Amino acid sequence: MSGIGDLSAAERNKRPIFDALAEWLAGARTVLEIGGGDGTHARYARQRLPHVRWQTSEAPAHLRRLTAALVDAHDDERLPPPLALDVRAAWPSAQYDAIYAANVAHIMSEEAVAALFAGAARRLTADGLLCLYGPFFDTEEVPGEGNLAFDRALRARDASMGIRRREALDALAADHGLRRIARLKMPSDNRLLIWRKDGANTC
Numbered sequence: 001m002s003g004i005g006d007l008s009a010a011e012r013n014k015r016p017i018f019d020a021l022a023e024w025l026a027g028a029r030t031v032l033e034i035g036g037g038d039g040t041h042a043r044y045a046r047q048r049l050p051h052v053r054w055q056t057s058e059a060p061a062h063l064r065r066l067t068a069a070l071v072d073a074h075d076d077e078r079l080p081p082p083l084a085l086d087v088r089a090a091w092p093s094a095q096y097d098a099i100y101a102a103n104v105a106h107i108m109s110e111e112a113v114a115a116l117f118a119g120a121a122r123r124l125t126a127d128g129l130l131c132l133y134g135p136f137f138d139t140e141e142v143p144g145e146g147n148l149a150f151d152r153a154l155r156a157r158d159a160s161m162g163i164r165r166r167e168a169l170d171a172l173a174a175d176h177g178l179r180r181i182a183r184l185k186m187p188s189d190n191r192l193l194i195w196r197k198d199g200a201n202t203c
């Protein structure tokens with residue numbers, strides 16, 4: 001779990017996330033990251049996934065911070081300059097083999113989460129993967145005290161925030177032709193959820 005300014009969380013979780021992602025992204029050539037934050041995962045992706053062109057992005061209000069954080073790491077082939085992307089607005093026109101976002105679903109409103117799934121379905125190549133990391137609730141699992149407290153704190157801070165239910169995301173995904181193919185347990189009661197875009201085109 002992390003707050004927007006919590007740099008150490010991204011440092012702490014990057015290794016387990018990319019250890020898990022490596023096999024899923026072995027064949028990917030292009031990845032779009034949403035809500036890149038301070039660039040920690042983008043920078044690490046360049047190291048761990050050298051075959052991937054990692055296009056990170058941020059909501060316009062936070063783009064400058066991300067761009068500044070990565071200015072010494074820009075590489076047109078593998079780590080191009082971050083794009084401005086609010087998932088509720090226009091998306092880049094390119095197609096991506098995978099779309100990745102860490103710790104964004106509980107920060108975004110439900111409307112924005114729905115826009116994320118809709119946009120991802122449009123921008124993924126056939127068989128492309130949507131990979132979301134973070135805390136999620138799941139009816140098949142007893143919620144941890146830490147995530148329950150985090151969810152309460154989020155909702156007290158902003159009623160539009162909150163930990164999302166895995167089943168609700170699966171339903172949203174299905175509406176857009178995405179089928180969940182992985183639900184991986186990660187440290188600190190987080191999960192890595194992966195959906196695949198079925199077939200040639202579903203949008």
Ligand SMILES: C[S@@+](CC[C@H](N)C(=O)[O-])C[C@H]1O[C@@H](n2cnc3c(N)ncnc32)[C@H](O)[C@@H]1O
Pocket residue numbers: 002003004009010034035036037038058059062085086087088101102103104107108112
């Ligand atoms: C908790 S931070 C996570 C940052 C980074 N991914 C990490 O794991 O450290 C949540 C991120 O979601 C982004 N975000 C929130 N709403 C968004 C939206 N509508 N479109 C795109 N990004 C959004 C924020 O700008 C922020 O960078």
